Amino acid sequence: MAPMGAEYIEIAHQRAIEKKTHVTFPQLKYPSLRDTGLKDSVQWLEGKAMDDGAEGLWRVHNGLYDLDAFIDKHPGGADWLELTKGTDITEAYECHHLSRSVDKILAKYYVRDAKTPRNSPFTFEDDGFYRSLKKAVSEELLKIPKSVTKTSDRIIDSLFAAYLLLAAFSCYTKISVLANLSWMLASLMLAWTVVASHNYIHRRSNWRMHLFSMSLWSYRDFRVSHVLSHHLYPNTLMDLEVSAFEPLVYWNPRKDKPFFSRYFAFIIELFYFPCASIVHFFVRNLSAIFRKDYFKKHWRVTDLIGFLVPLWMWLVSGATFYHVITTWLCIVAGASLTFYKIGSNAAHHHPDIWKDGDQPSYNTETPDWGVHELEAVMDRKDINSNHFTIMTFFGNHSLHHLFPTLDHATLTYLIPIFVEYAKKFRANFRESNQFDLFIGQYKCAFNTEFKIHGKKEE
Template identity: 60%
Template sequence: MAPKEADYLEIAHKRAIEKKTHVSFPQLKYPSLRDEGLRDPVQWLTGKAIDDGAEGLWRVHDKLYDLNQFMDKHPGGQEWLELSKGTDITEAFEAHHLNPVTETMLKKFYVRNAKTPRNSPFTFREDGFYRTLKKKVWEKLKTIPDKENRRSDFLTDGLFVTCLAASTIACWAQNYWIGMIAYIVASFSLAWVMVAAHNYIHRKTNFRMYYFNIGLWSYRDFRISHTLSHHLYPNTLMDLEVSGFEPIIFWNPREKRPFYAKYAIFIEQIFFPFAFIVNFLKKFSLNFLRPNFFKQHYRWHDVIGLLLPLWIYVTSGSSFYDAVYTWLWINCTASYVFFSIGSNAAHHHPDIFKDGDEVSDVTPDWGMHELEAVMDRKDVNDSHFKVMTLFGHHALHHLFPTLDHAVLEHLYPIFLEHCEKYRANFRVTSQLDLFLGQIRMTLKTQPKLLSERR
């Protein structure tokens, strides 16, 4: 008989080709609509609703709830319930609600039990890693001053103001070097304010989440692709921030790949500068490809990204052509910076879990899985500015996404103690290692075996 590891590799590659199940979690259905169309957030939600057995309601664990009457009263804002209606929100409910009172409130909206098993591999046992940690964190939060959030607020607002001022100077300046410096500052501050705005997108409706839209992106779409998809199911087949880059960039280990997949690092240099604009045009094109798309999914804030060139035109006194020209350079550079930061932040490395890798438990604790899919960076977590602009404190942010990044740093003592108790795989490396690891991940064709884990 062949060695167990050789058996697993053969089985894993067969599962990947057949596309009937997740490779690492064969008890799950292959996500509907994953490889179809433009792989946009709305399509992802549609496919998830097909698989989740929520019957048009909201599913939490194995029970269905009718939250229609609660939508206007939801403390986090109506939009969260609007977007997640008809899907299994178990992971979102657990991670977004630390106060145990919410479980009591939820019981008021119970309708009936679900008819099908959950299409998710994760568990939330009372004595498991995540639930016990969540209780400790809830108690710890009571001792942290509310004013801690102000550090993040001031930094984010400062980046926004810097972006506006530098954008104007970049177009207005007659001196080449002043204009060039202003252009660089404007580009980086635009990318950084969008990364910082991500800190607010996870939380209840607030004005700083709209900063994310100034780069032609949509915070509403990001709430789906990032918060409801990537954060809850990182590096699984339900992670839209992995599948959304296919067939341009492949991060899952697969034998059968296009010939150009090995050149991903070069493709990134070409694609990343235009990603903001491509995403904007992709969303616009859906108005012609899907009935009622504009009516159902466009909101007033989708035009915020077009206000930056208007701002440059009005404040710089330059021609409309010069304003648009300057804005395009700033937007494309910011796009390159933003996606370079994101793709090298925490999740793409041969030592990090990806669908296909052999797992020791096909029904892992959700929190334990989050740590398997993340690596933190010691040279980023040492500064709040770097944390806010480079997706720092990544492991804790994944576990408690609604908490401000300034609060997360206070949780390390109990978090590290908890990781040691449960032998959780929390890892810290360097930014350089993650950058090189991301390149290696795009070249990886073989899943990781249990014996290869650190």
């Protein structure tokens, strides 16, 4: 679709003001509940259910399915179906299942066709970029040794062990310099453990996904905000990892950005990021007390797993309860700051990356989902250079967005075929470096103007 120049920019600004539709995708409804309440995962699911036309069932493309009887049989675990009931799960269904054999299983639970069009612009044509690449990847996976994933397991297990040892030592030692160094290193180990656990959160239920909850955030909440929201709709109005930071920080271009969010984004992040995990903990648990059905549907005892660490620190070090708690809270705050700084600079916030309101290089009427994913992401060569940084800095980001259930170690083997298909379909795969992304996210926070992204040259 040819860019419309100044005409498009003027229309886009008007759409942003009216908030009746997505700016880039005017055929879609503006997301319900996006700008109200606590902006948490449960509210996002509630708003999505209001817009998706799933009628209390599960929607895949234009069909409605009753999967209640399948929840406990689901190979990926019950969580995914419990969380998504009443919503359109098309994007999740497509990228979480590489084999088309699951279509036969799904067909057994068909109820009827949906009454309304999908409130998502993305398509999955058999001859399109994503399904063509998915078929090639499915064949390539047969050649990759399954043992390669053990490298990822060793990294996260080592990080977690280092966190436990350093946390205990920070209370055990009487030398203040060593104590301060230990808790700071412990916070780094915790942050890296949490980032690395993201590799396991996308997959079928497993014990390592619970390491994410060591941060005091809930892995289940993250499965919504990150896996079901951000991963499937990056940088759109449906991306909770963008909307949740507003009005403190606006990464999408808008003319009416508050002065403080434009000029003081760096300072705001320094103050908010250390508190973010603790804020999530209190919001989630207060919601379990005061919000209807929240406790039964969304709260899990594993949300409290992080409190085992101060108990461990107290038993091993013999320090006072007060000293243990204050040290542990410092560790959690430091880890929260590190985790959010890594995440906000990982791949999606740069002036050359598409944001809601920008006109992308693809046809916005029937965009291929995989093409859009690459339009909204940028890889970093320096991070992708070794597996440790891939695990601890959200590396191999483009491939991970396309095939989130595959281990990061497996993704490395798929790079050649991915690059081949990206060139074949002229998908916008790009690479930069970590420093460029770090500066780029502050440029995005400052930016108020929409852009027109031209078609990539051969």
